[in-house]
Amino acid sequence: MKTGVRPDTQALAGLWKEEYAALMREYATGGGESALGHAYELGRLALARQKSLMEIAALHHLDLKELVCTEQDEKRRAAVVQAGGDFLAECLSPYEMAHRGFQDAVTALRELNETLEEEIKRIAYAVHDEAGQLLVAVHLALAEMRPDLSVPHREQIAHIEELLQEVEAHLRRYSHELRPTVLDDLGWIPAIRFVADQVAQRASIAIDVHAAFSGRLPTATETAVYRIVQEALNNIVKHAAAKRVWIRAWREQQILYCSVRDDGIGFDPSNTPPEAGHRGLGLVAMRERASAIGGTLRIESTPGSGTQLSLRLPLEDGYVDSRCACR
Numbered sequence: 001m002k003t004g005v006r007p008d009t010q011a012l013a014g015l016w017k018e019e020y021a022a023l024m025r026e027y028a029t030g031g032g033e034s035a036l037g038h039a040y041e042l043g044r045l046a047l048a049r050q051k052s053l054m055e056i057a058a059l060h061h062l063d064l065k066e067l068v069c070t071e072q073d074e075k076r077r078a079a080v081v082q083a084g085g086d087f088l089a090e091c092l093s094p095y096e097m098a099h100r101g102f103q104d105a106v107t108a109l110r111e112l113n114e115t116l117e118e119e120i121k122r123i124a125y126a127v128h129d130e131a132g133q134l135l136v137a138v139h140l141a142l143a144e145m146r147p148d149l150s151v152p153h154r155e156q157i158a159h160i161e162e163l164l165q166e167v168e169a170h171l172r173r174y175s176h177e178l179r180p181t182v183l184d185d186l187g188w189i190p191a192i193r194f195v196a197d198q199v200a201q202r203a204s205i206a207i208d209v210h211a212a213f214s215g216r217l218p219t220a221t222e223t224a225v226y227r228i229v230q231e232a233l234n235n236i237v238k239h240a241a242a243k244r245v246w247i248r249a250w251r252e253q254q255i256l257y258c259s260v261r262d263d264g265i266g267f268d269p270s271n272t273p274p275e276a277g278h279r280g281l282g283l284v285a286m287r288e289r290a291s292a293i294g295g296t297l298r299i300e301s302t303p304g305s306g307t308q309l310s311l312r313l314p315l316e317d318g319y320v321d322s323r324c325a326c327r
Helices: 009-014 016-031 034-047 052-068 074-148 151-177 182-186 188-203 219-240 272-291
Strands: 206-212 244-252 254-260 295-303 307-314
Touching: 016 052, 016 074, 016 254, 034 074, 052 074, 074 151, 074 272, 151 219, 182 188, 182 219, 188 206, 188 219, 188 244, 206 254, 219 244, 219 254, 219 307, 272 295, 272 307
Parallel strands: 206 244
Antiparallel strands: 244 254, 254 307, 295 307
């Protein structure tokens, strides 16, 4: 990045297009490093005002065309084209820096998610295996005591064993909800069907799952897609008052699509109220998970008309099997 005199930001904000043309002309006609410094500031302003690269490229093309057409000397034309390219490159350098920062953030987020998933897996297995073994030991100890007890005490032991069995059932459910083994063993689609069945039974909601897709994805990708669907179902149960939910997954060329739609009360995605706290955090978490695997997440909802969450994920060659696995 080259440095130069910083122009007044407010002036640039009011006359961005005019300033771009004037400063590029200044640099092309010998403006030097100062004009390049202005180009960098123009780029920063464009980034802050969310101007797209296509907008900048189109503006640059028009201004450069005008400069070239007004130059009669062939050698000067070539110099103008070269100077215009340098000016555009300097103007776009803030975009490059922002892109690098975004890529670094995505990498850090992906690593954080992977670390969290490993910890979740460890806790889930500890709940299922270690706690399960302790409960088995308690059952054995109670069985050894039973012959020496009176009938009333045996009845108390039987009641305790019933309570322990309920504890075991809850621990199994918590373990599967934390990290279902089917996700590691069979993949994301069976895991989504598993969690959909669990939610349907627990919340008395009809959930239809249809996957026109088969094959495995990278572990981090499968986990992220599963977590997004899981969080979407949790939000539906807690906030949507829905009766039916439709989960769809399909592939179009090298793009994976996954959607979760409900017939609930809906909401305004642009104005999530503070009292919806967990829903707001859930939407942020889902978007972050999608970004971490290179995907995008779209939320469509209108009060009274339900909600649809749509994930779009570009796929790499060799990761998927396009044979249909429908339900």
